[in-house]
Amino acid sequence: MTDEPVVPRSRRERPAKPPLTREAIIGTALAILAEEGLGKVTMRRIASALDTGHASLYVYVRDTEDLHAQILDELLGRMPPISRGGDWRARMHELLASYTRVLHQHPEIARMTRAGHPVGPHYFALVESTLELLNEGGVGDDEAAWGVDLLLSAVTANAVEHGTDDFAGKNDDALIATAGQIATAGTQYPHIARLGDSMLSGSAAERFEWGVDVLLNGILGTGRA
Numbered sequence: 001m002t003d004e005p006v007v008p009r010s011r012r013e014r015p016a017k018p019p020l021t022r023e024a025i026i027g028t029a030l031a032i033l034a035e036e037g038l039g040k041v042t043m044r045r046i047a048s049a050l051d052t053g054h055a056s057l058y059v060y061v062r063d064t065e066d067l068h069a070q071i072l073d074e075l076l077g078r079m080p081p082i083s084r085g086g087d088w089r090a091r092m093h094e095l096l097a098s099y100t101r102v103l104h105q106h107p108e109i110a111r112m113t114r115a116g117h118p119v120g121p122h123y124f125a126l127v128e129s130t131l132e133l134l135n136e137g138g139v140g141d142d143e144a145a146w147g148v149d150l151l152l153s154a155v156t157a158n159a160v161e162h163g164t165d166d167f168a169g170k171n172d173d174a175l176i177a178t179a180g181q182i183a184t185a186g187t188q189y190p191h192i193a194r195l196g197d198s199m200l201s202g203s204a205a206e207r208f209e210w211g212v213d214v215l216l217n218g219i220l221g222t223g224r225a
Helices: 022-036 043-049 054-059 064-076 088-105 107-115 121-136 141-162 167-183 190-199 204-221
Strands: none
Touching: 022 043, 022 064, 043 054, 043 064, 064 088, 064 107, 064 121, 088 107, 088 121, 088 141, 088 204, 107 141, 121 141, 141 204
Protein backbone atom coordinates (compact mmCIF):
# COMPACT_ATOMS: atom_id res chain seq x y z
CA MET A 1 0.00 0.00 0.00
CA THR A 2 1.38 3.39 -0.96
CA ASP A 3 1.05 6.58 1.01
CA GLU A 4 -1.43 9.04 -0.34
CA PRO A 5 0.19 12.23 -1.62
CA VAL A 6 -0.05 15.25 0.66
CA VAL A 7 -2.15 17.91 -0.95
CA PRO A 8 -0.98 21.41 -0.08
CA ARG A 9 -3.65 23.45 1.64
CA SER A 10 -4.14 26.97 0.44
CA ARG A 11 -4.01 29.77 2.98
CA ARG A 12 -7.40 30.83 1.70
CA GLU A 13 -8.89 27.56 2.94
CA ARG A 14 -7.70 28.09 6.49
CA PRO A 15 -10.10 29.63 9.00
CA ALA A 16 -9.58 33.35 9.28
CA LYS A 17 -7.83 34.48 12.46
CA PRO A 18 -9.79 36.84 14.69
CA PRO A 19 -8.67 40.44 14.34
CA LEU A 20 -5.92 41.54 16.70
CA THR A 21 -7.22 43.87 19.43
CA ARG A 22 -5.93 45.39 22.63
CA GLU A 23 -8.46 43.31 24.57
CA ALA A 24 -7.10 40.10 23.01
CA ILE A 25 -3.52 41.08 23.84
CA ILE A 26 -4.25 41.96 27.47
CA GLY A 27 -6.49 38.93 27.93
CA THR A 28 -3.73 36.65 26.65
CA ALA A 29 -1.19 38.43 28.85
CA LEU A 30 -3.39 37.88 31.92
CA ALA A 31 -3.74 34.18 31.11
CA ILE A 32 0.04 33.82 30.84
CA LEU A 33 0.48 35.81 34.06
CA ALA A 34 -1.88 33.50 35.94
CA GLU A 35 -0.21 30.32 34.66
CA GLU A 36 3.46 31.25 34.38
CA GLY A 37 4.13 34.54 36.19
CA LEU A 38 5.03 38.01 35.01
CA GLY A 39 8.50 36.99 33.83
CA LYS A 40 6.91 35.00 31.00
CA VAL A 41 4.64 37.83 29.89
CA THR A 42 6.70 39.01 26.93
CA MET A 43 5.70 40.41 23.57
CA ARG A 44 7.01 37.34 21.76
CA ARG A 45 5.20 34.96 24.12
CA ILE A 46 1.91 36.78 23.63
CA ALA A 47 2.40 36.97 19.87
CA SER A 48 3.04 33.22 19.75
CA ALA A 49 -0.16 32.53 21.72
CA LEU A 50 -2.11 34.78 19.33
CA ASP A 51 -0.45 33.26 16.25
CA THR A 52 0.88 36.58 15.00
CA GLY A 53 4.16 38.42 14.67
CA HIS A 54 5.35 40.25 17.77
CA ALA A 55 5.85 43.45 15.76
CA SER A 56 2.09 43.67 15.19
CA LEU A 57 1.53 44.03 18.96
CA TYR A 58 3.31 47.38 19.02
CA VAL A 59 0.31 48.97 17.35
CA TYR A 60 -1.51 48.54 20.67
CA VAL A 61 1.35 48.35 23.22
CA ARG A 62 4.45 50.57 23.21
CA ASP A 63 6.79 48.21 25.06
CA THR A 64 6.90 45.66 27.88
CA GLU A 65 6.60 48.36 30.55
CA ASP A 66 3.47 49.69 28.89
CA LEU A 67 2.14 46.14 28.65
CA HIS A 68 2.59 45.62 32.39
CA ALA A 69 0.88 48.94 33.12
CA GLN A 70 -2.08 47.93 30.96
CA ILE A 71 -2.26 44.58 32.77
CA LEU A 72 -2.45 46.36 36.12
CA ASP A 73 -5.12 48.70 34.81
CA GLU A 74 -7.18 45.75 33.63
CA LEU A 75 -6.87 44.11 37.06
CA LEU A 76 -7.94 47.34 38.77
CA GLY A 77 -11.03 47.37 36.59
CA ARG A 78 -12.16 44.23 38.40
CA MET A 79 -12.18 45.91 41.82
CA PRO A 80 -15.68 46.16 43.31
CA PRO A 81 -17.10 49.68 43.58
CA ILE A 82 -16.79 51.29 46.98
CA SER A 83 -19.85 51.84 49.12
CA ARG A 84 -21.76 55.08 48.75
CA GLY A 85 -22.59 56.98 51.91
CA GLY A 86 -21.50 56.27 55.44
CA ASP A 87 -18.24 57.03 57.21
CA TRP A 88 -15.58 58.27 54.80
CA ARG A 89 -12.75 56.62 56.75
CA ALA A 90 -14.45 53.23 56.59
CA ARG A 91 -14.88 53.60 52.85
CA MET A 92 -11.22 54.68 52.48
CA HIS A 93 -10.18 51.52 54.31
CA GLU A 94 -12.46 49.52 52.02
CA LEU A 95 -10.97 51.11 48.89
CA LEU A 96 -7.34 50.67 49.93
CA ALA A 97 -7.93 47.11 51.13
CA SER A 98 -9.42 46.26 47.73
CA TYR A 99 -6.39 47.76 45.97
CA THR A 100 -4.12 45.83 48.34
CA ARG A 101 -5.80 42.53 47.47
CA VAL A 102 -5.14 43.11 43.76
CA LEU A 103 -1.45 43.80 44.39
CA HIS A 104 -1.06 40.92 46.88
CA GLN A 105 -2.38 38.51 44.28
CA HIS A 106 0.21 39.79 41.79
CA PRO A 107 3.37 40.81 43.70
CA GLU A 108 5.36 41.09 40.46
CA ILE A 109 2.92 43.76 39.30
CA ALA A 110 3.32 45.53 42.65
CA ARG A 111 7.09 45.63 42.19
CA MET A 112 6.65 46.95 38.68
CA THR A 113 4.32 49.65 40.00
CA ARG A 114 7.03 50.98 42.31
CA ALA A 115 9.32 51.55 39.32
CA GLY A 116 6.94 54.05 37.72
CA HIS A 117 3.49 55.58 38.04
CA PRO A 118 0.74 53.41 36.54
CA VAL A 119 -1.54 54.89 33.92
CA GLY A 120 -4.94 54.00 32.54
CA PRO A 121 -8.61 54.77 33.13
CA HIS A 122 -9.04 52.32 36.01
CA TYR A 123 -5.97 53.59 37.86
CA PHE A 124 -7.17 57.16 37.38
CA ALA A 125 -10.56 56.07 38.77
CA LEU A 126 -8.75 54.71 41.85
CA VAL A 127 -6.92 58.03 42.30
CA GLU A 128 -10.16 59.95 41.76
CA SER A 129 -12.00 57.87 44.38
CA THR A 130 -9.17 58.41 46.87
CA LEU A 131 -9.20 62.16 46.29
CA GLU A 132 -12.98 62.23 46.60
CA LEU A 133 -12.85 60.52 49.98
CA LEU A 134 -10.07 62.80 51.22
CA ASN A 135 -12.15 65.80 50.17
CA GLU A 136 -15.17 64.34 51.96
CA GLY A 137 -13.05 63.95 55.09
CA GLY A 138 -12.12 67.62 55.09
CA VAL A 139 -8.59 67.34 53.70
CA GLY A 140 -7.49 70.47 51.85
CA ASP A 141 -6.69 70.32 48.16
CA ASP A 142 -2.94 70.84 48.62
CA GLU A 143 -2.70 68.10 51.24
CA ALA A 144 -4.91 65.74 49.23
CA ALA A 145 -2.72 66.21 46.14
CA TRP A 146 0.27 64.83 48.05
CA GLY A 147 -1.71 62.57 50.37
CA VAL A 148 -3.11 60.42 47.59
CA ASP A 149 0.42 59.54 46.47
CA LEU A 150 1.44 58.76 50.05
CA LEU A 151 -1.53 56.43 50.59
CA LEU A 152 -1.20 54.51 47.33
CA SER A 153 2.58 54.25 47.68
CA ALA A 154 2.17 52.79 51.18
CA VAL A 155 -0.25 50.17 49.86
CA THR A 156 2.14 49.27 47.04
CA ALA A 157 5.10 48.96 49.42
CA ASN A 158 3.03 46.72 51.70
CA ALA A 159 2.20 44.44 48.77
CA VAL A 160 5.84 44.27 47.64
CA GLU A 161 6.91 43.25 51.15
CA HIS A 162 4.12 40.81 51.95
CA GLY A 163 2.58 39.72 48.66
CA THR A 164 4.52 36.52 47.99
CA ASP A 165 3.15 32.99 47.87
CA ASP A 166 5.43 31.72 50.62
CA PHE A 167 5.37 34.84 52.76
CA ALA A 168 3.36 33.29 55.59
CA GLY A 169 5.84 30.52 56.26
CA LYS A 170 8.89 32.73 55.96
CA ASN A 171 7.29 35.36 58.17
CA ASP A 172 6.55 32.84 60.91
CA ASP A 173 10.16 31.66 60.90
CA ALA A 174 11.45 35.23 60.92
CA LEU A 175 9.16 36.20 63.81
CA ILE A 176 10.31 33.22 65.88
CA ALA A 177 13.95 34.10 65.25
CA THR A 178 13.35 37.77 66.06
CA ALA A 179 11.44 36.94 69.22
CA GLY A 180 14.34 34.78 70.38
CA GLN A 181 16.81 37.60 69.82
CA ILE A 182 14.58 40.11 71.63
CA ALA A 183 14.27 37.77 74.59
CA THR A 184 18.04 37.93 75.06
CA ALA A 185 18.33 41.67 74.42
CA GLY A 186 18.80 42.34 78.13
CA THR A 187 20.13 45.69 79.29
CA GLN A 188 21.97 46.48 76.07
CA TYR A 189 18.69 47.31 74.30
CA PRO A 190 16.28 48.09 77.15
CA HIS A 191 13.54 49.67 75.03
CA ILE A 192 13.51 46.71 72.65
CA ALA A 193 13.43 44.28 75.58
CA ARG A 194 10.55 46.18 77.19
CA LEU A 195 8.45 46.53 74.04
CA GLY A 196 9.46 43.33 72.27
CA ASP A 197 6.19 41.47 72.70
CA SER A 198 4.17 44.49 71.58
CA MET A 199 6.45 45.08 68.57
CA LEU A 200 5.68 41.58 67.32
CA SER A 201 1.97 41.61 68.16
CA GLY A 202 -0.99 42.07 65.85
CA SER A 203 -1.98 40.51 62.56
CA ALA A 204 -0.97 41.90 59.18
CA ALA A 205 -4.55 43.11 58.68
CA GLU A 206 -4.57 44.94 62.03
CA ARG A 207 -1.25 46.60 61.28
CA PHE A 208 -2.48 47.64 57.84
CA GLU A 209 -5.66 49.19 59.26
CA TRP A 210 -3.67 51.05 61.90
CA GLY A 211 -1.15 52.26 59.33
CA VAL A 212 -3.89 53.68 57.11
CA ASP A 213 -5.32 55.59 60.07
CA VAL A 214 -1.87 56.94 60.96
CA LEU A 215 -1.48 58.25 57.40
CA LEU A 216 -4.97 59.72 57.33
CA ASN A 217 -4.47 61.46 60.66
CA GLY A 218 -1.16 62.84 59.47
CA ILE A 219 -2.64 64.10 56.18
CA LEU A 220 -5.51 65.73 58.07
CA GLY A 221 -3.28 67.36 60.65
CA THR A 222 -0.24 68.38 58.62
CA GLY A 223 -0.47 71.33 56.27
CA ARG A 224 1.87 71.77 53.35
CA ALA A 225 4.48 74.36 54.30
